[in-house]
Amino acid sequence: MLTIIENAQNSGRKYLNEIESKQLLKEAGVSTSDTRLATSRAEAIALARDIGFPVVLKIVSQDIVHKSDIGGVKLGLGNAAAVGKAYDEIMGVTKAKQPSSKIDGASVQNMAKPGVEVIIGMSKDPQFGPVLMFGIGGILVELLKDVSFRVVPITQRDARDMIKEIKSFPLLEGYRGSEPANIKALEDILLKISAFVAKTPEIKEMDINPIFARWDNAIAVDARIILE
16 A cells, blocks of 8 residues: 555655556455556557456546546447547547646546446545545536535444435435435445545545445545645
């Protein structure tokens, strides 16, 4: 775990990319989509074949936070030709819209089964220290601002209350016949993230968005970590 953080700090980086962030989450016990870094078109195709179609491609750059906004995300790629075309398009649009950005490559990951999109975040308060956030995620997080907060470390009850406090909680229960989310799985992630940040003071901010909350489990499909 510390190797990823130490390597970043030794190279002067404060931002961990999606692949690095997910590696830390996995070590913390959080389920994530299988995600690997491709630095060429050919490598993207090879990784997609190894992971299994369909896959998702995303631009990987510490300078780009909202990847979808610039066209840096391609979903549901079902064959090698689609992956190759998507890789070229992602690189082209990124260089056109963000010419000064440092590009690490593209992440290749399995197309996870969707669910209710939620966010779990962490930031450091000058007085209270690490504070956890839970809420409705995806592209709606900044629009709805439907979130709850607790100071780390949290208890099982804290985790349950955080989830139930958001106004959109009915979506997680199964709104109008939709599939309910696994609340216990979300509680488990909150507790694991609380324990993780409590013992990792090098982390300044964390943004896990979205997490697909489904009836069977919850899986993180994107993540970003900022170091002190």
